[in-house]
Amino acid sequence: MSEKTPVDNSHDQHAVRRQKLAELRAMGDDPFRSNVTPTHFSTDAKALYVEGEDETVEVTVAGRLITFRVQGGSSFVKIQDQAGIIQLYFRKDVLGEERYLVFKKQCDLGDYIGVTGKLFKTKTGEITVRVESFTVVSKALRPLPEKWHGLSDAEKVYRQRYLDMVVNQESRERLITRSKIVSQIRRFLEERSFLEVETPVLQSVAGGAAARPFETHHNALGVDFVLRISLELYLKRLLVGGIDRVFEIGRNFRNEGISPRHNPEFTMLEVYQAYSDYRGMMTLVKDMLQSICREVLGTTRIKHAASGEEIEFDGEWREVTYKDLLREATGEPGWFELSKEEKITKAEALGCKVNPAWEDYEVTNEIFSKKIEPTLIQPTFVTHLPKELCPLAKLNQEDPSVLDVFELTIGGMEIAPAYSEQNDPDVQRAMFEAQAGEETQKVDNDFLLALEHGMPPAGGMGIGIDRLCILLTGAESIRDVILFPQLRPGS
Template identity: 60%
Template sequence: MTDQNANQDNTHDLYAVRLQKLENLCKEGRNPFQANCAQTHTSAEAVKLYKEDVADEEQPRVAVAGRIVTFRVMGKASFIKLQDRNGQIQCYVTRDELPEGEYNTYFKKLDLGDIIGVEGRLFKTKTGEITVRAESYTLVTKSLRPLPEKWAGLTDDDKIYRQRYLDLIVNKESNKRFKQRADIIKEMRKYLWERDFQEVETPVLQGVAGGAAARPFVTHFNALDCTFYMRIALELYLKRMLVGGEDRVFEIGRVFRNEGLSRRHNPEFTMLELYQAYSDFRGMMELTQGLIQHVAEKVIGSLEIQRPDGQVINLGGEWREAKYKDLIIEATGDPEWFSYDRETKLEKARDLNIEVDGELEDYEITNNVFEKIIEPTLIQPTFVTHIPKELCPLAKITKDDETTIDVFELCINGQEIAPAYSEQNDPIIQRKMFEEQVGEEQQDMDTDFLTALEHGMPPAGGMGLGIDRLVILLTGAESIRDTILFPSLKPIID
């Protein structure tokens, strides 16, 4: 029998034992699934109440509740630890404090994973741990399945992602990371609210998959009998808000792209997009840098992030700015790169050991060079500016170089974190740029958006920030799956 099968059999046996305990409790008139439970304080709040200069009998009384994660029985007394949203607190339960027969007949038969409430006074043990001396307890939820083994934790990646609830119970790092993720989003909102940005909500189901070049998820709207798409970007509806007179808007929301899974990509992910009238891509530089620095200081308490390899990413000071073309010339060592035809670029890219699809367009070959040999080296914050106009039809063309657009892509830790534009507000040029898109980068033309532009959109800067990637950066997560509570997985069919 393999270790895995033995573990499954053991789990099955434990499940049967717990089912029997449940049946016994019910037969004895006890409710193992209560509707509610008194909880006056969380674990952290209760610990803060303890008074060093006060006798035990005068310490505060508290009612705490949580999942049993440690259970040490010592004859007539037991120490347990309850885990709640703030952490853990120890409780001391004795036979003499509980009603006659309760301790041996019921309390000692509780299991790890059971959820209980405990009431009593605080005291400090000889080892210095603040503890609740239980005067009463209530079983509020019987756990029928055992938790992962205490010391090994939950280490199987598939189980971590499929059974995230177990991961959150037993893996402190995961629990901390998702609390930090929530704090990151909270601090983003605070930063933008303080700058008079209005938060809005735009449609998730859209008639045109616009705002980015990506393959959408397709669905059918029965009531209207037509095809709809899960949004691939937030952009075009937010720009409609600018037309409508809202000068500063943002949205934090899910977007969906029916593409590959990787360490940095999940088909469903979270974006912040914001637009500010009477600004441009340089205004977005200042805003983006300030936003990320604010979030880092508030959530992780530092502008320095240490990578697993020991290298330190410094988010402070002035961030580097480099033109896309200059980086390409530097990486290829060829000042003439942008004068070559498609076939020559294809050959030279392969000479650089870059696997390039022979069907790619000229600008796509160049972008392969950027993505594969330049972007991974951009560890310190770098604004890569003036990218080829073919890569995005929604930005202003650079005045002194008609082959590029007023755009930056912020790269940190070897990946793009946030692109930003000087937004195209000329409806004639915007229509032409949509029409001139070629290859895989082509996106559907949203004619209603063009109509909105024809009513007049003020000059504006816009920025999109991948929240999952920012969480990777700030928390040191290894994969985007470690930043998403329930990442996309192939369903298991029983």
Template identity: 50%
Template sequence: MPETNDRREQRLEKLGRLHELGIDPYPPRAEHSHTVAQALAAFDANASQPTQVTVVGRLVSLRVMGGSTFCHIADGTGRIQLYLRRDAVGQEDYENFRRLIDLGDHVWATGTLFQTRSGEITVNTSAWRMLSKALRPLPDKWHGLRDVEMRYRQRYLDLIANPTARDIFITRSKIVSAIRHTLDGWGFMEVETPVLQPIYGGAAARPFTTHHNALDQTFYLRIADELYLKRLIVGGLDRVYEIGHNFRNEGISTHHNPEFTVVELYQAYADYEVIMRLVETLYSTVARTVLGTETLSYQGQEIQLTPPWRRVTMRDAILEASGIDIELVRTLPELCTAAESRGLSLASQPNWGKAVEKLFELTVEPSLVQPTFVIDYPVDISPLAKKKPGAPHLVERFEFFIGGLECGNAFTELNDPIDQRERFAAQVAAGAQGDSEAHPMDEDYIAAMEHGMPPTGGLGFGIDRMVMLYTDQVSIREVILFPALRDRGGDWQEAEDSPQEPRS
């Protein structure tokens, strides 16, 4: 038997032994009669004949006791115990099992169901086969996989070892499915728009830049779907949505991943009031569908998603939290002075709108635990939203907040092409002043709008943050299967490999 200590070496030796015995360690098929869950359900203590089952799965525990062995196998539906006796399996196959099997291997087993002395439903195995030999060991059976970096880099190990991780991603899948089902039921049509865009836009963010060789042209990875979806509204697709990734070349944190999943939707002949009702209904419906309740528990706080949600203007929210009435300090210097007198510095902000937004973030945002629509934003930070009648310094826009997290953004869409051109021009000017997140001019988009765009309500919200709320997670990395991490050069794991590794 193996002389070496290296676990992978030992397993490679067992693999060689299997080949010598004429056993294929990676057979192509895994015929079975029951999933693990089905096998457990098929047991009947009162049956006159024991039930015959053939099951397949990964070996996750092993207790060899001389001529008798207990182990558990697991498939995606659960785990079941196998009982192998030398007498029942036969001398040769039993010894092969003892000598050649390791935790992590996938196996096939057939036998009859019975209950052990302690009552566990178990397969009294009459024959077994190797389905897939594992060359590396599973995570530690006691501690599981705790190393955070390894959990993210080798997510498959996390999924094997940590049921919580598995549950989060199952829930995530159900959330996305429930969103689709709900929107489809409301007459929305799912579409796909370009990820590679010649002009990025639809949000205030820095893009990733790439290059198309044949066209010899610069492309940007989209920072938002918005401008393409609104072209579809012009084209007469009255209710559209897209679920996809946006890419923003900015910092990475527990709340930010460079690529993240967003739902954007647009509804013709609607406004932001309609969208508010849509949001609260969608969030509560998804919660009921996926979690069975409209009440979330997030970081020890109870959050009630049942409509209607609280609505507050940005002006009132800031007034309440800081005592500053932004309508009374309508220039940047005045606002800075007012904030200064309350110990808040807005000095680095380039204009009144951004200063208002900053003031809001500092004084209001963390306190918005229960779902809240904050409405009516400054026009200079909202170049794609329609101005509020009678208050041209504001737009019909809202963001909504749950659990202190900013969850989404929506507005009555700007459909006046003359106004849109002026807004873009102001953004271009801001860009020239050094605002790296300013919106570029998009003539093609304005041309679409000049063909006539109906009054429209639009919405964007992040799936990742929604999943964080619904699964009670603080870090966005816990809800993204493979979060962005610094590259380790690709050979970081090969160092432990044996040089004589057979590569075929």
């Protein structure tokens, strides 16, 4: 017998549900004109139950119907709200035949209802609300997907995130965890006297990074703007203005490729502290991530999704220079004394694809990004990167070929770059003008003017919130930790 093609009956269900809506309205129960005021979320309501004292605590809860089991004159259903799931018990002899039939005949999976009743525990040990009254407050006119993970179009998980969150508990928990991570970052910084600010998204110069911006035009001013690619330069202006500890959690926009770690619209934390430096940022980021692990995750040890290796955030974190890592990876103690041609030959022998037109440091950095960074699973401060990689950091006084910077790498990806901020306006201008290749960014003359008015020495740091959430939630892709990632238009 040949296997039958599954029939899509969603259109029929849509028609049936619309008919039920019409019948509810005919009875004077218009779901879209009704409301209910819950006294508790589901988990809070269940926490009120006292063992052995059935039907002594009354609650009002509301949520979406996600299971429906009818047994003659009684029904067990479950609803889901922001906090979780709670079971409800409907009985005809409690509600009366008319109201019970309304529930039984007119309600569907996906509908939102509110109920009032008393808590009891079933024979199977599940805390349940014995419903004394109910209200339908929203009729779902389309059915929920039955087997969400079996959908052939995997992008529907991201395209219709609202459905993914209804039926996929792991997805819901991951995105709720993201919110808690951001909240803990704010608490952590505010407790240390950092001031949260908002800086312009529309900017005249795409500064603070080397990236292709999105361009737009302001009609009233007759001026072209770009969506910001970085938060950095405006936050440093605030250091000039006398705000010694400042941070922003905001969106950046880069008109570039999409990958498991890149989205055109992404969230960054940038934090700046006057009279600090890159080592002060080491202490800050370590304390911050450990506090997130303890307060949000309840543990300082997580499993790395790709390798299965356990990552330990407690204790000491490794610190190693960029140059030492390159020497280890290439087996060349004199790597930085080789000619560019020799480096290209050795890079290709390591399996790296190299463009002969690249600058010397770009060849070296290709080895770092492809062969070294992915192996750094435990928290690692990679320090003193080549001066060409960041024009906004201070040069190291002992070795002017490198910068006083670090890249915190965890789980094989960069989580937080930080550095001692360049506050000499003449050196800053020279470093902007000395950029080459893909690292070129426009010179922001207004920022240089601000520096000439005096900026205190400072440490600065950026953390990609999306990447941090990938790491801490075990997600496979940046799309899994963004509520509504950018996608090609659907059909």
